[in-house]
Amino acid sequence: MSGIAFDIAHLLAGGLVLVSFMMIYQDRLYALLNVFALHAVVLAAAVAWQAHIQAAEHLYLTAAIALVFKAIVIPGALHRIIRRLGIHRTVEQVVGSGLTMLAGMGLVALSVVLMLGITANSDAIAREDLAFALSVVLLGLLMMVTRRNAVSQVVGFMSLENGLILAAAGARGMPLVVEISVAFSVLIAFIVIGIFLFRIRERFDTVDVVALDNFRGERR
Amino acid sequence: MTGTLFHPLAVILLTPAVAAALLAILPGYRLTARLNVLASALAFLAAASLFVVSRPAPGNYLLVDDLNIVFVVLNTFVGLTAAIFSASYIGHEIDSGHLKAAHVHFYHAMYQLMMFGMNLALVSNNIGLMWVAIELATLTTVLMVGLYRTHEALEAAWKYFILGSVGIALALFGTILVYVAAQPVLGDGTPSMIWTGLMAGAASFDPAMLNLAFVFLLLGYGTKVGLVPLHAWLPDAHAEGPTPISAVLSGLLLNVALYAVLRFKMLMAAQPDALAPGPLMVGMGLLSLVFAAFMLYARRDIKRLFAYSSIEHMGIITFAFGMGGPVANFAGLLHMVMHSLTKSAIFFGVGHVAQIRGTQRIDAIRGLTQSHPVLGWGLALAVLAIAGMPPFGVFMSEFLVVTTSFARTPVLAGILILGLLVAFGALLLRLTGLVFGEPEGPAVPIRASLVPLYLHMGLVVIAGLYLPPAIVTWFQTVARLLG
Numbered sequence: 001m002s003g004i005a006f007d008i009a010h011l012l013a014g015g016l017v018l019v020s021f022m023m024i025y026q027d028r029l030y031a032l033l034n035v036f037a038l039h040a041v042v043l044a045a046a047v048a049w050q051a052h053i054q055a056a057e058h059l060y061l062t063a064a065i066a067l068v069f070k071a072i073v074i075p076g077a078l079h080r081i082i083r084r085l086g087i088h089r090t091v092e093q094v095v096g097s098g099l100t101m102l103a104g105m106g107l108v109a110l111s112v113v114l115m116l117g118i119t120a121n122s123d124a125i126a127r128e129d130l131a132f133a134l135s136v137v138l139l140g141l142l143m144m145v146t147r148r149n150a151v152s153q154v155v156g157f158m159s160l161e162n163g164l165i166l167a168a169a170g171a172r173g174m175p176l177v178v179e180i181s182v183a184f185s186v187l188i189a190f191i192v193i194g195i196f197l198f199r200i201r202e203r204f205d206t207v208d209v210v211a212l213d214n215f216r217g218e219r220r
Numbered sequence: 221m222t223g224t225l226f227h228p229l230a231v232i233l234l235t236p237a238v239a240a241a242l243l244a245i246l247p248g249y250r251l252t253a254r255l256n257v258l259a260s261a262l263a264f265l266a267a268a269s270l271f272v273v274s275r276p277a278p279g280n281y282l283l284v285d286d287l288n289i290v291f292v293v294l295n296t297f298v299g300l301t302a303a304i305f306s307a308s309y310i311g312h313e314i315d316s317g318h319l320k321a322a323h324v325h326f327y328h329a330m331y332q333l334m335m336f337g338m339n340l341a342l343v344s345n346n347i348g349l350m351w352v353a354i355e356l357a358t359l360t361t362v363l364m365v366g367l368y369r370t371h372e373a374l375e376a377a378w379k380y381f382i383l384g385s386v387g388i389a390l391a392l393f394g395t396i397l398v399y400v401a402a403q404p405v406l407g408d409g410t411p412s413m414i415w416t417g418l419m420a421g422a423a424s425f426d427p428a429m430l431n432l433a434f435v436f437l438l439l440g441y442g443t444k445v446g447l448v449p450l451h452a453w454l455p456d457a458h459a460e461g462p463t464p465i466s467a468v469l470s471g472l473l474l475n476v477a478l479y480a481v482l483r484f485k486m487l488m489a490a491q492p493d494a495l496a497p498g499p500l501m502v503g504m505g506l507l508s509l510v511f512a513a514f515m516l517y518a519r520r521d522i523k524r525l526f527a528y529s530s531i532e533h534m535g536i537i538t539f540a541f542g543m544g545g546p547v548a549n550f551a552g553l554l555h556m557v558m559h560s561l562t563k564s565a566i567f568f569g570v571g572h573v574a575q576i577r578g579t580q581r582i583d584a585i586r587g588l589t590q591s592h593p594v595l596g597w598g599l600a601l602a603v604l605a606i607a608g609m610p611p612f613g614v615f616m617s618e619f620l621v622v623t624t625s626f627a628r629t630p631v632l633a634g635i636l637i638l639g640l641l642v643a644f645g646a647l648l649l650r651l652t653g654l655v656f657g658e659p660e661g662p663a664v665p666i667r668a669s670l671v672p673l674y675l676h677m678g679l680v681v682i683a684g685l686y687l688p689p690a691i692v693t694w695f696q697t698v699a700r701l702l703g
Contacts, residue, residue: 115432118426118428119429130397137389137390157382157389160386161389164389164396167393168392168396171396171399171400172403172408173403173408174399174409174412175409175410175413
């Protein structure tokens with residue numbers, strides 16, 4: 001493994017974690033979607049680099065899917081929905097962004113300590129990739145719990161899924177799963193865009209999940 | 221693989237897949253409902269024939285062994301009875317105007333797609349394929365839970381979608397970690413994702429990596445099993461979706477997720493240096509049991525009540541499998557089958573009760589045995605069975621779980637008994653209100669199909685009184701396999 005190949009893989013995976021942090025403090029939906037598009041672009045670059053150094057052509061396809069769907073089509077569609085729903089206002093947050101950032105740093109430290117401790121005798125690229133991927137997954141989870149808006153929850157979920165794709169791309173020679181998970185995230189996004197948001201809009205005139213919580217099922 | 225299209229294994233997978241495509245284009249509710257039952261029956265017959273026909277050699281994608289035959293047969297059987305129940309249930313909902321015909325256009329196609337996903341998950345020999353299949357089953361059920369398009373149904377579907385997706389994402393991370401653990405030993409690509417290969421090579425995997433993988437897999441698939449504290453989606457999804465889907469969720473989907481956990485538990489057991497998965501499962505199982513048992517008392521919605529009872533029973537089953545050993549595994553397996561049959565029977569009854577009274581509120585439903593004796597007594601029998609009264613099969617399996625845990629860890633047995641008794645009390649308390657006393661509320665005439673309910677209860681009674689030796693031997697083999 002040449003030094004430069006490792007450094008670039010490291011740089012791209014680390015960049016993905018950085019963009020995850022950027023998503024945490026975006027409090028406007030448009031800005032959030034733009035940062036998510038950037039997240040997908042960095043992911044595509046990281047996966048393409050893995051394809052190059054592993055000489056695994058099928059990963060180029062994964063990178064292309066990530067680039068076309070997650071960086072262009074889905075943010076574009078969500079943009080339209082937000083405009084049509086007229087909810088391009090601020091994103092309400094339960095916890096302040098400073099506190100969320102601190103929690104995020106804790107999660108990254110946790111995943112690095114956890115993964116590097118465990119993978120001591122795997123190859124270096126897989127180690128770093130898994131540590132970064134777990135960080136992205138945990139940051140995505142953090143975003144899903146701290147956001148109250150349905151659109152930002154979905155964005156949080158898709159960033160979580162980007163972390164999974166990074167992990168799968170880093171696992172040398174892992175078949176199919178990468179393409180499948182990309183395909184599923186696209187499917188999920190379309191289900192969400194096509195059905196839930198419109199139905200929620202139809203019924204509630206809001207996509208704020210707090211409003212959904214008011215209709216709790218336990219009828220008294 | 222023998223590779224013929226006529227092998228039962230192919231029929232089990234192709235029937236729902238083809239039926240789903242066909243049902244998506246065919247118009248008319250009556251016709252598609254009949255076809256749905258027909259396709260389910262075909263899949264069940266094919267599954268049952270797996271007991272006798274020769275098994276294909278495990279391939280890259282599919283596998284048939286003693287363990288998954290039990291799950292597949294149970295899955296297709298309850299799939300069939302739920303399809304019969306669904307035909308009359310949804311028919312009534314359309315006639316009474318609760319559902320528009322346009323809303324149920326894709327209902328049967330979704331039903332078959334869900335059955336396809338579950339069957340595929342059960343017979344897959346590939347951890348990646350299994351993950352895909354479980355995700356497919358989850359997504360289709362999300363759409364069905366939201367079928368009524370009311371506030372509550374949408375909230376439930378959203379919650380299920382978000383929590384289910386997080387669970388499935390964690391499971392994928394665990395799957396990737398298993399691959400990373402296997403890859404240095406078994407080599408790149410597909411060989412490192414195949415069950416049979418993984419089991420054979422597990423002893424030389426990195427134990428620390430397997431430990432981390434199992435934690436993610438238990439949390440991920442455990443979300444779908446409905447284990448506390450990951451259960452939050454379950455009561456909502458059961459209460460707000462159409463009742464046939466509640467029956468299928470409780471009776472089948474939870475089992476499929478549990479099957480995935482069991483497979484990975486077997487993998488952990490094959491690597492002696494890895495963490496013992498038992499205590500984790502015992503802990504989560506007991507927590508689910510006790511938590512759900514206390515939650516039963518505060519329920520006001522009848523479907524939500526039985527959803528919590530499902531959490532309770534999945535807790536018992538996870539506890540039994542977590543203890544391990546031939547007797548506890550046998551008890552866990554038996555309890556899983558009994559719970560599936562009884563709980564789906566309860567939902568068949570509850571679905572018609574809610575249609576008759578026009579509500580799911582427990583305090584608005586009284587005196588069912590007087591107004592509708594056949595339905596009322598059927599429901600009463602099923603609730604007594606699930607509460608753990610003899611002579612039903614649930615009693616026998618719970619008795620086995622309790623005695624074997626007493627012999628091994630009396631402290632845990634104490635907690636187990638506490639949970640069982642608390643749940644027993646809650647269910648009997650609610651039952652007396654539901655079925656006895658003066659009938660109250662409206663009585664909308666319905667054409668109920670009670671055959672599925674009584675069929676299930678008949679099987680549960682027979683299992684409680686006399687378990688055929690062939691089944692006992694089969695379960696014992698599987699129990700040994702589970703370690």
